[in-house]
Every structure is written in C-alpha cells, then in structure tokens.
Amino acid sequence: MSSLTTPPGQLRLPLLGETLAFLRDPDFAKKRHRQYGPIFKTQLLGNPTVFLKGAAANDFVLSHENQFFVVSWPPSVKRLLGPLSLALQTGALHLQRRKLLAQAFQPRALAGYVPVLAAISEQYLERWVALETLTWYPELRNYTFDIAGKLLIGLDDAAQTELGHWFATWCEGLFSLPLRLPWTRFGKAFRCREQLLTGLETLIRERQQAGSQGSDALGVLLRARDEDGQPLGLEELKDQVLLLLFAGHETLTSALASFCLLLAQHPAVKDRARAEQSQFRGVPLSLETLKQMTYLEQVLKEVLRCIAPVGGGFRQVLQSCEFGGFLLPQGWSVLYEINLTHQDSELFLAPEQFDPGRFSPERAEDKVKPFSHVPFGGGVRECLGKEFARLELKLFAAKLLQGYDWSLLPQDLTLVTVPTPHPKDGLKVRFYRQPLQGLSAATDSSVPMA
Numbered sequence: 001m002s003s004l005t006t007p008p009g010q011l012r013l014p015l016l017g018e019t020l021a022f023l024r025d026p027d028f029a030k031k032r033h034r035q036y037g038p039i040f041k042t043q044l045l046g047n048p049t050v051f052l053k054g055a056a057a058n059d060f061v062l063s064h065e066n067q068f069f070v071v072s073w074p075p076s077v078k079r080l081l082g083p084l085s086l087a088l089q090t091g092a093l094h095l096q097r098r099k100l101l102a103q104a105f106q107p108r109a110l111a112g113y114v115p116v117l118a119a120i121s122e123q124y125l126e127r128w129v130a131l132e133t134l135t136w137y138p139e140l141r142n143y144t145f146d147i148a149g150k151l152l153i154g155l156d157d158a159a160q161t162e163l164g165h166w167f168a169t170w171c172e173g174l175f176s177l178p179l180r181l182p183w184t185r186f187g188k189a190f191r192c193r194e195q196l197l198t199g200l201e202t203l204i205r206e207r208q209q210a211g212s213q214g215s216d217a218l219g220v221l222l223r224a225r226d227e228d229g230q231p232l233g234l235e236e237l238k239d240q241v242l243l244l245l246f247a248g249h250e251t252l253t254s255a256l257a258s259f260c261l262l263l264a265q266h267p268a269v270k271d272r273a274r275a276e277q278s279q280f281r282g283v284p285l286s287l288e289t290l291k292q293m294t295y296l297e298q299v300l301k302e303v304l305r306c307i308a309p310v311g312g313g314f315r316q317v318l319q320s321c322e323f324g325g326f327l328l329p330q331g332w333s334v335l336y337e338i339n340l341t342h343q344d345s346e347l348f349l350a351p352e353q354f355d356p357g358r359f360s361p362e363r364a365e366d367k368v369k370p371f372s373h374v375p376f377g378g379g380v381r382e383c384l385g386k387e388f389a390r391l392e393l394k395l396f397a398a399k400l401l402q403g404y405d406w407s408l409l410p411q412d413l414t415l416v417t418v419p420t421p422h423p424k425d426g427l428k429v430r431f432y433r434q435p436l437q438g439l440s441a442a443t444d445s446s447v448p449m450a
C-alpha cells in the first residue's frame with residue numbers, strides 16, 4: 001500500500017477548492033474524467049475527494065460499506081436531518097433500523113397505497129387539463145408531496161398546509177452554508193425543522209391518544225418493534241419520518257419530470273408506451289397489472305439511466321484501501337458516480353441515445369455487469385423506498401398515458417442539476433385529455449436524446 005500514489009487531479013487549492021465549480025458546472029466530473037481517466041481527485045469544502053466512475057467502482061464502494069467506507073453528508077444536511085436519521089446511522093444500528101423502517105414498504109403496505117396514489121393522480125391530471133398550459137415541475141413537486149403527506153403521515157393536500165410550507169423552506173437550506181442566523185437559508189431551514197418536528201409530534205400524540213395508529217407509513221412505524229421488542233422512541237420517530245418525507249420527494253419529482261420531458265421529445269416511444277396501455281383500458285390498476293406493463297418498465301429504467309435523480313453518493317474512507325491501482329487514504333471523501341456510470345459506452349450501447357429497448361429481455365444491457373444501472377444505489381444503503389418509488393412512477397405514467405397527452409412549449413430545457421435534475425424553465429407544457437382509441441403499436445424506440 002505504501003508504494004501506491006493517490007489518483008491524479010488537483011489538490012493545491014484554497015479552502016473551498018473546486019466546490020463552486022462542482023455545484024455550478026454540470027460537466028464538472030465529465031471534464032476531469034476526460035483529462036485524468038475514470039478516477040481523479042479534487043478538493044471539495046476543504047476535503048480531498050476522489051471521484052470514481054464505472055460498474056467496478058460502484059461495486060467496490062457499495063460492497064465495502066462499513067469496512068472501507070462510511071456514509072458522509074455535508075454538515076448542513078446532517079444538522080437538518082437530525083442525529084437519529086437512518087441516513088446518518090451506521091453499522092449494526094443502521095441495519096437494525098433499516099429492517100424496521102422497511103416495514104412501511106413491504107408489498108402488503110404498497111398494495112394498500114395504490115388506491116390513494118390513483119385518487120391523487122386523477123385529481124392532479126384533471127387539474128392540469130383545466131389549466132391547459134402549465135409549468136409542470138412545481139406542479140409535480142406538489143403532487144409528490146401530497147402523496148408523501150397522505151401515505152406517510154395521513155395528511156390531506158399536504159403541499160398546501162403549514163407543514164408543506166415549512167418543508168419547502170427546510171429543503172432550501174439542505175445544501176447551504178451551515179450558518180445559523182435568522183436571515184440565512186440555513187437559519188430559516190433550521191427554524192422550519194423545529195416547526196416540522198413540533199407538527200409531527202402533535203400528529204404522533206394524537207394517534208397515540210386516539211388509540212388508533214392508522215394504515216399509513218406512520219401507523220406502520222408506530223406498530224413496528226425492533227429485535228428486542230422495543231418501539232421507536234418519539235425523538236427518533238420524528239427524525240425518521242422527516243427523512244422519509246424528504247428522501248422520496250425531490251427524487252421522485254425529478255424522475256417524473258424527466259419521464260414527461262423525454263417522452264415529449266421522443267414521440268415514437270410515447271406512442272409505443274400508449275399502445276401498450278391500450279391492453280389495460282378499463283382494467284383496475286394494481287401491483288399485478290402494473291407488473292404486466294413490461295414496455296413501460298423499460299421506459300422508466302431508461303429515464304432513470306438517462307437522467308439519474310441522484311447523481312452519486314458521498315462516503316468517507318474509514319480505512320486506507322486501493323482501487324484501480326491508486327491509494328484511497330483514510331479520512332478522504334469519495335463520490336461514487338451514478339450518472340456518469342450510466343453514460344459509460346463500455347456498459348451501455350450508444351449511451352447518448354434514449355433507447356428503452358436496451359432493457360428488453362433480449363438485450364438486458366444492465367445485466368451484463370453488476371452495478372452498471374444503479375439509480376437507487378446498492379448494497380446495505382440501497383434506496384429504502386425503491387419499490388415505493390417504482391410503484392409511484394409506474395402508476396403515474398400509466399394513468400398519464402391512458403388518458404392524456406402533452407407537448408412542450410418554447411423554453412430553456414437546459415438541465416439544472418442541484419438539488420436534483422430538472423429543466424431550467426420548469427417544463428412548460430400544453431396538457432390535454434387524449435383517450436387511447438385508434439392507436440396502433442409503433443415499433444421504433446431508439447432515437448437520439450434531444
């Protein structure tokens with residue numbers, strides 16, 4: 001190990017290092033990989049940080065959690081999530097808590113969520129028909145928050161409640177300088193964290209007093225017991241619920257917006273997906289029927305490959321180790337890169353093409369090498385809400401394709417990547433009702449990304 005050198009790249013930089021360029025330039029990593037290869041080092045927020053791309057790198061990082069690597073978040077995120085959040089727990093406690101929280105996303109719980117998902121989707125789809133033209137991204141944010149509010153804590157029209165407003169301000173502070181003053185983004189977000197926790201506590205106490213825990217995720221967590229038969233304490237319950245509200249919200253909004261954008265840009269794919277939906281006309285949506293929509297499944301996988309909602313994951317090196325012939329020193333940060341792995345031409349044929357057929361059983365490009373298609377991460381920290389997210393995406397997509405259509409209005413479609421990818425002008429569209437009659441199955445599904 002002592003003969004190894006650290007990866008190529010720049011460390012001789014002032015305290016902030018290349019942090020601003022990292023946050024502002026969507027091609028930050030791509031440019032440096034071009035210069036240095038699949039592994040390079042830089043300096044972010046005072047920390048030497050190694051960027052790693054490719055299936056083998058993902059495998060190495062995600063399979064050595066708690067051995068060589070431990071999860072690490074910026075100080076602002078840590079303080080706003082709270083010390084008892086699953087995202088910050090490590091080792092045996094993390095595994096134990098994961099098992100407990102996962103109960104809210106078991107197939108039986110998911111099946112129970114379907115009618116609520118369908119009802120909220122219908123309400124929003126009809127609202128958009130009435131609007132005729134709209135900026136879709138903020139609408140989709142309200143939609144995903146209404147769903148999270150209802151399914152996680154039983155709240156109706158959550159985006160319009162006080163809790164929804166606090167949550168929006170809380171989100172704005174997540175990736176900010178952790179300077180707790182009344183006028184800073186972080187200070188305002190911290191204040192909202194306290195209000196959110198008070199609101200959640202009231203809700204939990206009401207349930208406890210009423211003696212009925214409810215059928216939403218909070219109800220599941222109130223009933224859940226760990227291996228010693230202990231329930232989650234009030235303080236932890238509040239931090240965990242806040243994490244779940246957050247984890248699914250921005251990511252899902254980004255994925256839904258990308259689906260709407262990419263299908264508007266690729267009408268042949270949209271037609272074929274609509275043709276598949278004509279087989280399900282009048283069939284009630286359930287986990288079983290959604291599973292049969294195999295082409296839609298390929299489309300959603302391709303959306304998550306082309307525009308991954310989470311670009312990568314930070315870890316801290318617990319113990320010095322070697323990867324790709326380079327030393328990763330203890331205490332340094334690493335970033336495993338999801339989005340650039342998804343653009344790797346050694347893993348995906350013509351990765352710049354939007355081509356759902358790459359996930360067909362005959363081609364199955366994601367099965368060639370493990371850890372090549374990783375929108376939900378992997379290993380012991382793989383997305384806890386993965387199945388819930390897949391359900392929400394698919395149900396929304398099916399309902400949209402079955403009864404409606406949309407086209408893009410003139411706008412700047414450049415992707416802003418922070419906090420999650422979305423079109424700069426918020427995705428302006430014309431939206432209208434369009435029943436499925438008279439469609440024929442289109443076959444061409446391989447077209448360049450616009």
Ligand code: HEM
Pocket residue numbers: 071086087088098243244245247248249251252255308309310312313314374375376377378380381382383384385386388389
């Ligand atoms: C398309 C939507 C989503 C995407 C792309 C996504 C992606 C991810 C990724 C990549 C990670 C791992 C990050 C890392 O390795 O550091 C993660 C973790 C997590 N996700 Fe998701 N996620 C989505 C939706 C959701 C939803 C709906 C929920 C819950 C309601 C959720 C809850 C979580 C939690 C709790 C973790 C932390 C797991 C742990 O640390 O053990 N996610 N997600």
